[in-house]
Amino acid sequence: MKFVLKSISKNSGRLGQLRIKQSKELQTPLLLQTTKGGSIPYLSAEVFDLVSQEHQQVLQLTLSTMDQMSESLAQWNRSLSDYVGYPGYNTLLLLRDPCETTPTGGNDRDVVPLFTRHGKESLTAARYMDMVANFAPDVYQGLCDADTNPESTKKRVQKSVDRTERFMELCYEQHSKLARLKDSTLLAPIVGGYSTFARTQSIKHARQQPAGSYGGYILEGFHTNGLAATELKAAQLLPIVEHCVQQLEEEQPRLMPGAYTPLLLLELIRLGVDVFDSSYAYCAATNYKALTFSYVRDKAEHAAFLDVTDEAIKEDFKPLLEDCSCLSCQKHTRAYIHHLYKTHELLGTILLMIHNLHHYMCFFEAIRASMAADQLPELIEHVRMQNTTAEVNYRIEPNNKVVGKAAMGKGFIAAAV
């Protein structure tokens, strides 16, 4: 993996180019496609082709949703991306699924818990590296204890740093030994919760490795995934990320997985974080929300979401978002997607996911364009207010509604009485 910085601006973050193996140049800030079980959630590869014609995206795969494939992959002699149905894509393997809350606990001096659909497995560093070798991803993260959040105690944070150092000793060693990983890039994990002291220690440990030991950083331990990431406060998160970024060498790309709100994501970009994932778009879709925020500066007021469960759109034949060029908006209406929600039909979440991913990919293009024009602060202000009078709330409320009988169409009975 090769990373080239193109520009750094004091206010507008940094633009770069990433080349993974034989891929074309990928522009940073980069959006990774988050997956579950190796598939983009709800979408088959055929459908994702209808969403994006860019054939060299990067898939963010997670061991916690793919652990059971490890043995099969050991027997697979083609690429990991071929196995999951996306030939030609690049793959980046993470330990945890940013789309779901990672349960807390289970960490120990020698093991990291892997929470899968079949329960919990305790991973030693050696076992972890063997599994990674079976997957043979293009890029993968080093093993770390990232079970910290804004509430973690000092002691807990210190443990996460100390354990991660121990795990990483073995990861660095195995990374250079395992034949199946000779073309893979390792990302050094930076942990340490919200403690500047602990973060500094974690960064030091990575930076004292010989040159070429790793090809980038993954910053974890700020949240425990799922909707928790959407609830982080900027005032809390930004100072600690800024502290980290200042100590990282500029030539290495920086990845922060998680469902940060669009506003927080922009602030992180301004600080110099380069790589993110699409888990926010997933979290919105799975809770029946279509992303409708605006990233093109205009005068109209915008809402963060359209709630598809809302009875008010039962007979609304407009697309999810007017002027959106995605397949869902081109061919389907709010009323139809509302109907699919009420009938628990899978196509409803498929159409929402198509729209949300499209919206998020376009958002990233707009971000890069505004950075190139040195106008990131203006974009941030637009996203913050959306031309309304108060700061927009981008938190995703979980959808716990139960579709009741009252939501059924009265027309049938009216016609049949």
Add this chain to the structure above:
Amino acid sequence: IPPLTYKVVAECSVSKARAGLMTLRHSEVRTPVFMPVGTQGTLKGVLPDQLIELDCQIVLGNTYHLGLRPGIETLKLAGGLHNFMGWPRAILTDSGGFQMVSLLQLAEIDERGVNFRSPFDNSECMLTPEHSMQIQNAIGADIMMQLDDVVKTTTTGPRVEEAMERTIRWVDRCIEAHARDDDQSLFPIVQGGLDVPLRERCVSALMERQVRGFAVGGLSGGESKHDFWRMVHVCTDRLPRGKPRYLMGVGFAADLVVCVALGIDMFDCVFPTRTARFGCALVDSGQINLKQQKYKHDMQPIDEACECSTCKRYTRSYLHHIAASETVSSSLLSVHNVAYQLRLMRSMREAIQRDEFPQFVRDFMARHFGRDPIPSWIREALAAVKIELPPDAAQEQTASS
């Protein structure tokens, strides 16, 4: 131009199989055809664009479910189901009666219609032939079904005759109430249980009505296969050559092949998409359950010969791993299963056009049953239309020893 024209394109010189072209307002439909079922205005996890890619020409919607949700008022405002679901091609709807009788506990039939309790406020309601037409006119499907008097296929005695007679009386009420005859075609339904004279009388009576096609109903509900094929045979013997024939609720591969030989043109069944949700994929030998451990390291596609997007990209091994955990697996398997059904129909059509249908049937049965004996009902049904199957391998061995 009438909203439905049908012409026979080729006929098998041995059996009653025929290939036809049915032209509807929204699509041309090449028969014999399988119609995937999109109960609630969507085919389980499959986009309309994907169905078009599979060359699907017609899908089925369920009037009862669509009447409940989104409801008739919404469908009217949307300008019909085609607009509502974003499906530009043809649609067929059932009458709603069958689903009521099978899904609602309190449904009762009398001369006026089907009595039922509203599933959401428990009030007493009635679905009459007129209401069924009203609803189906609002849905706007290319082909709609009359409300029929449904009895269990295993029912015997005077109730079967009563249901058959009532079905004929109701078709006249449906024809009378049908408000969009310029856009939509109404099919009557042949009833008569497992009684040959009743079936014959029903066909004759329905043929006196001005209709553009016929459905054969009241089968595929637990009767013996020997009764099943004989009823189909009796009906297709008498139905007019120049109009399409639809056999309701039939979709297993072997049944499709036999019934095409007996002269049926149209089929529907929830099976291909339902079985997909349980991790099952259709193949010539029947179906394979990808959840089974033996597929864990199987690096082949479901079917080497299949051209669907699932078989082009995914291995059985990968599908095995996601079958129980990722919802995308049911979309992937639905696409393959619908592709399988459509491909089977296409190859039958092509065999009929080349006049090689009997050989197609023999090859298919050999692949489908492999070493297992071919069921006697299939042998008898095919023999009735002069398609002889070779003796089973096992029998051959006994005979030669």
